[in-house]
Amino acid sequence: MKREMTGAKMVVQALKDQGVDTVFGYPGGAVLPIYDEIFLQNDIRHILVRHEQGAVHAAEGYARSTGKPGVVLVTSGPGATNAVTGLTDALLDSIPLVVLTGQVPTFMIGSDAFQEADTVGITRPCTKHNWLVKETDKLAGTLHEAFHVATSGRPGPVLIDIPKDVQFATGTYSGPKPAASHYQPPVKGDMEEITELVAALETAKRPVFYTGGGVINSGPGASQLLRELVDATGIPVTSTLMGLGAYPASGENWLGMLGMHGLYEANMAMHDCDLLINIGARFDDRITGRIDAFSPKSLKAHIDIDPSSINKVIRVDIPIVGDVGHVLEDLLKVWKARGRKTNREALAKWQAKISEWRAINCLAYKPSEGTIKPQYALQRLEELTKGHDRYICTEVGQHQMWAAQFLGFEDPNRWMTSGGLGTMGYGFPASIGVQMAHPDALVINVAGEASWLMNMQELGTAAQYRLPVKQFILNNERLGMVRQWQELLHGERYSHSWSEALPDFVKLAEAFGAKGIICKDPKDLDDAIMEMINHDGPVVFDCLVEKHENCFPMIPSGKPHNEMLLGEAETKDAIQAGGAVLV
Amino acid sequence: MSALHIKKGSSKHSAYNLRPTFSDVQERHTLALLVENEPGVLARVIGLFSGRGYNIESLTVAEVDHTGHLSRITVVTTGTPQVIEQIKAQLGRIISVREVHDLTVEGPSVERELAILKVVSDGDKRVEALRLADIFRANVVDSTLESFVFEITGAPDKIDAFADLMRPLGLIEIARTGVAALLRGT
Ligand SMILES: Cc1ncc(C[n+]2csc(CCOP(=O)(O)OP(=O)(O)O)c2C)c(N)n1
Ligand SMILES: [Mg+2]
Numbered sequence: 001m002k003r004e005m006t007g008a009k010m011v012v013q014a015l016k017d018q019g020v021d022t023v024f025g026y027p028g029g030a031v032l033p034i035y036d037e038i039f040l041q042n043d044i045r046h047i048l049v050r051h052e053q054g055a056v057h058a059a060e061g062y063a064r065s066t067g068k069p070g071v072v073l074v075t076s077g078p079g080a081t082n083a084v085t086g087l088t089d090a091l092l093d094s095i096p097l098v099v100l101t102g103q104v105p106t107f108m109i110g111s112d113a114f115q116e117a118d119t120v121g122i123t124r125p126c127t128k129h130n131w132l133v134k135e136t137d138k139l140a141g142t143l144h145e146a147f148h149v150a151t152s153g154r155p156g157p158v159l160i161d162i163p164k165d166v167q168f169a170t171g172t173y174s175g176p177k178p179a180a181s182h183y184q185p186p187v188k189g190d191m192e193e194i195t196e197l198v199a200a201l202e203t204a205k206r207p208v209f210y211t212g213g214g215v216i217n218s219g220p221g222a223s224q225l226l227r228e229l230v231d232a233t234g235i236p237v238t239s240t241l242m243g244l245g246a247y248p249a250s251g252e253n254w255l256g257m258l259g260m261h262g263l264y265e266a267n268m269a270m271h272d273c274d275l276l277i278n279i280g281a282r283f284d285d286r287i288t289g290r291i292d293a294f295s296p297k298s299l300k301a302h303i304d305i306d307p308s309s310i311n312k313v314i315r316v317d318i319p320i321v322g323d324v325g326h327v328l329e330d331l332l333k334v335w336k337a338r339g340r341k342t343n344r345e346a347l348a349k350w351q352a353k354i355s356e357w358r359a360i361n362c363l364a365y366k367p368s369e370g371t372i373k374p375q376y377a378l379q380r381l382e383e384l385t386k387g388h389d390r391y392i393c394t395e396v397g398q399h400q401m402w403a404a405q406f407l408g409f410e411d412p413n414r415w416m417t418s419g420g421l422g423t424m425g426y427g428f429p430a431s432i433g434v435q436m437a438h439p440d441a442l443v444i445n446v447a448g449e450a451s452w453l454m455n456m457q458e459l460g461t462a463a464q465y466r467l468p469v470k471q472f473i474l475n476n477e478r479l480g481m482v483r484q485w486q487e488l489l490h491g492e493r494y495s496h497s498w499s500e501a502l503p504d505f506v507k508l509a510e511a512f513g514a515k516g517i518i519c520k521d522p523k524d525l526d527d528a529i530m531e532m533i534n535h536d537g538p539v540v541f542d543c544l545v546e547k548h549e550n551c552f553p554m555i556p557s558g559k560p561h562n563e564m565l566l567g568e569a570e571t572k573d574a575i576q577a578g579g580a581v582l583v
Numbered sequence: 584m585s586a587l588h589i590k591k592g593s594s595k596h597s598a599y600n601l602r603p604t605f606s607d608v609q610e611r612h613t614l615a616l617l618v619e620n621e622p623g624v625l626a627r628v629i630g631l632f633s634g635r636g637y638n639i640e641s642l643t644v645a646e647v648d649h650t651g652h653l654s655r656i657t658v659v660t661t662g663t664p665q666v667i668e669q670i671k672a673q674l675g676r677i678i679s680v681r682e683v684h685d686l687t688v689e690g691p692s693v694e695r696e697l698a699i700l701k702v703v704s705d706g707d708k709r710v711e712a713l714r715l716a717d718i719f720r721a722n723v724v725d726s727t728l729e730s731f732v733f734e735i736t737g738a739p740d741k742i743d744a745f746a747d748l749m750r751p752l753g754l755i756e757i758a759r760t761g762v763a764a765l766l767r768g769t
Contacts, residue, residue: 120623125634129678132622149678182619183678308672311665315605 002174007136008033008167011100014143016043017175020071022062022436023047024055028075030102030115033167035073047436047465050457052079054429056086056157057455060095061433064416065391067219069096069150070433076102077115080161081122085423087157088126092420093242094217096155098146099127105165106134119161128156134163136171144176145183152178153185154306155217185305189322189330197277197301197318198334204275204299205346206353207235210258210287213242213419214280214304214324216412222325223412226279227251229332233342236354238266240281241404242419249408255354259287260555261401264362264564265354267553270295271561272353278302280324283314284420285582293560303327362553362566363405372522374399374474374545378406378446381472384529388442390414391434395427395451398480398551403446425454428471432458435467442470442533449475449542450499459512462538470532471540476547477502484550509540520544557582605665610687611640612667613659613694613764616674617682620646620654624679628656631677637662637670641696641739643761653681657764659739686764694764698742703730704753712752719745 005013011034015023024047027035038046049055052074059070074083080101090097104113120132129149133139142160150158201207209230215222223246230237230253237247238255247254256263258270270276276298281287283302288294294314301318302310310319320327335341365375392407393416394400400417409415416434418426431445445452452473462469482497506516515535519528519542532539553564618624625644632639641659646652660670667685674683686692700721702712709731716723716733719741725732735745739762746757 121626124623124627125630182681306672306676308669308676310672311605312669312672315665 002172004170005173006033006037006168006170007139007162008037010136010139010171010173011143011162011167012037012041012044013173014140014176015071018144018147019068020044023071023073024049024058024062024433025073026052026055026075026079028077028079028102028115030076030104030164031073031079031100031162031167033164034100034102034162045436046073047432047461049429049432050460051455052082053085053425054432054455054458054461056083056090056097056099057423057426057429058433058436058458058461059097059099060086060090060093060426061393061416061430062437063095063097063433064216064430065413065434066437067413069098069147069155072097072099074099074101075115076104076119077117080117080119084122084126085421087123087159089418089421089423089426090157091126091128093418094155094213095157096150097157098150099157099159101159101161102167103132103161103163106163107165109163119159123159126157127159128154130159130161132161132163133166136166136169139166139171140173144178145181147176148178148181149183152183154214186321187305187323187326189303189320189327191330191334193318193320194327194330195334197320198331198338200275200299200301200318201233201235201277201335202338202341203343205343206269206273206350207275207277207347208255208269208273209235209237209277209279210239210270210281211237211243211246211279212240212281215243215246216280218280218305218324220412222280222323222328223247225325225328225332229328229335232332232340233335234347234351235277235342236269236351238262238269240284240287240419241417243281244404244415245409245412248410250410257404259284260289261405261551261553262555263405264360264553264566265357267555267561267564268357269354273298276300278304278316279328280304282309283312285313288314289555290558290560295561360566364567365549365552368546369522372520372525372543372545374402374476374549375406376522377472377474377525377543377545378402380525380529381444381446382407384526385442385444385533388533389438389440391416391431391438391441391443393417393427393431393434393443393445395445395447395454396422396424396481397448397451398476398484398549399446399448399474401481401551402474407446424448424451426451428452428455428469429458429461431469431471432461432465432467435469436465443468444470444472447471447473448480449473449477449502449505450479453503456508459509459514459538459540463513466537468535468537468539471538472532473505473540473542474545475502475505475542476545476549478547480549481551483548487550488556505540505542509538514538514540516540516542518542518544605663607663609661610664610667611659611661612685612687613657613692613762614671614674615684615686615764616656616658616680618654618656618677619679619681620652621679624654625656627677627679628658628674631673632658632660632670635669635673637666641761643763657762659762684766686766689766692764692766694738694762695736696739696742696760696762697734697736698746698757698759699724700733700735700746700749700754701730701756702733702749702753703755705729708752712749715745715748715752721745
């Protein structure tokens with residue numbers, strides 16, 4: 001249906017037609033006409049953040065926890081440049097976002113006008129695609145195309161830059177027509193390759209599934225199919241940081257997370273397997289460690305919707321380009337049709353071997369009666385929140401890795417973390433986005449004190465919208481992960497890795513009208529966590545933990561999977577000069 | 584023996600018998616892209632090459648379909664086979680890129696480039712320049728008593744050869760279009 005309306009009204013109309021219920025944003029001169037239209041309606045909620053970076057991370061949290069695209073509205077110039085970190089974060093983690101930026105009027109573009117920035121130029125490398133719309137008549141089509149591009153194929157952030165005169169002018173609006181787009185990435189995998197993979201799977205002696213964020217992005221159906229496949233075949237499954245929850249942590253065949261701080265059994269299984277089936281992961285350097293020693297004995301299959309992921313870092317034998325859900329469906333069909341075969345005898349031996357590795361208990365740590373060990377804090381958090389309708393976000397650092405190790409995820413879309421970019425300051429705004437999407441859920445951000453301070457202004461947002469987000473800060477008064485690397489790699493010279501002049505977090509919370517809790521004695525921890533859970537409102541929980549704890553296991557940079565460090569005793573001289581240049 | 588059929592690229596041995604990495608032979612490929620002719624599309628393509636550290640040896644672009652607003656970009660690039668595959672896959676990811684063809688693989692193809700060269704000389708050198716231009720089928724498109732401007736088309740090698748010959752004969756300026764290429768046959 002075609003209608004005449006202003007560009008600003010088209011924006012709101014298009015958002016409604018795309019089923020958007022929440023927009024995260026911050027106003028300014030170049031988006032005032034759109035804010036006017038938002039004022040005049042009640043279908044779309046606008047959440048006023050305190051910094052545009054917060055808006056983008058909040059939209060990421062919303063997107064990751066719902067599977068729907070997150071929507072952001074910010075002004076030109078500084079509004080747009082403040083969004084850049086969030087865009088890059090979403091690009092690396094394949095999170096669908098539609099970011100709308102205001103721009104100076106078309107007749108002023110290029111004149112260094114007030115708050116003018118070359119937004120499409122700046123964001124070209126950190127978006128999946130972007131547009132500068134110079135005619136109101138093209139706005140509706142571009143808005144719909146933006147949603148289509150953000151959510152089709154490998155998802156990602158897109159940006160539309162809308163000059164102010166385009167918002168004021170009148171043009172013709174028409175509704176979504178996704179079929180009209182040239183962008184139609186194929187979702188079905190090649191049946192020949194799928195059959196080849198089934199054949200390999202039937203005879204493999206030591207197979208392993210290595211799953212990633214692609215399973216989550218493919219939708220809940222894909223996680224369901226993965227569970228069916230894993231449980232029907234009895235093949236062990238590990239996951240990247242981004243893929244946690246696709247297969248339940250309580251599942252029989254779960255190996256735990258793999259990679260640099262992954263579990264011993266998961267990394268050893270990767271190293272020793274004879275068939276490695278990558279489903280929606282991308283052989284990231286946090287996963288592979290030393291490339292030429294990565295999983296040296298295996299035949300490798302890779303299922304990915306993005307052809308550029310295939311053979312990018314690791315050469316694979318069976319490449320399958322397609323959507324995880326579609327490919328798994330076909331894979332299961334073929335496997336069933338061929339008689340549901342596996343190499344049972346060998347698999348039993350393989351599982352026994354894995355049990356031996358598991359028995360090493362790689363997450364063991366030295367308990368303490370006097371101080372709260374960060375691992376203990378997370379174990380208690382897990383125990384006390386397990387039954388809840390729970391969503392976990394994290395910041396970036398040691399606490400993030402411990403959260404991945406010690407919390408169990410039973411379902412997809414319950415775990416929001418900055419994987420690819422490793423953005424400190426991600427977790428708090430992300431938790432706001434998650435809570436907006438799931439008002440009654442228990443939303444916890446497991447934070448480090450340093451990361452949390454990077455976007456702590458969002459306490460204002462949480463307070464304003466009465467979002468009961470729980471900020472569980474593992475406060476080691478250190479940039480813990482940096483400190484750990486300095487200890488291992490830089491001769492214990494702790495250059496600028498202290499968190500000096502920390503605020504009183506309780507008072508800080510109270511200053512914003514939120515609740516503050518401090519806890520430093522392990523004996524008080526359970527009660528304090530319960531107090532946090534039971535408080536109906538935002539909580540800042542200052543959990544004072546052991547300051548010098550290191551995160552293990554760890555595969556030192558430049559080392560293969562089977563040369564993992566398990567604890568303090570092994571760390572001396574573990575990283576050689578070649579590894580030290582890696583990050 | 585593993586029951587698995589292990590293809591080239593996987594090693595059956597331990598970690599210390601390291602898995603062979605990708606080949607490091609440098610190859611030169613000519614890629615033809617069909618792109619939507621919209622502002623910024625060239626920046627997307629070039630930005631991909633610079634951002635990911637790929638080489639551009641030559642790049643030409645012009646709109647070839649005025650009604651559909653499609654441009655053809657011809658890129659000549661070098662890299663290992665793995666990098667070439669990456670470049671093609673990454674180009675294919677750009678939303679405004681409709682088609683990616685590797686003419687070096689799909690080939691054989693014809694490659695042509697146009698160059699114009701200014702040669703300033705007198706006496707024997709001037710005569711020799713004109714004689715060589717004739718052999719190379721270069722045309723004189725401008726002349727004064729002291730100078731010629733030659734126009735030459737051909738494969739890049741031919742233009743290189745012609746320019747090399749002209750250098751001692753007074754070549755002072757050269758402009759080249761970069762390569763345009765098409766598959767041979769139907
Ligand atoms: C924006 C940003 N700046 C710098 C870094 C590098 N970095 C990674 S972890 C880390 C320390 C984080 O400290 P904290 O949040 O207290 O977490 P901890 O490691 O102590 O648990 C730093 C500085 C980063 N990841 N992101
Ligand atoms: Mg810290």
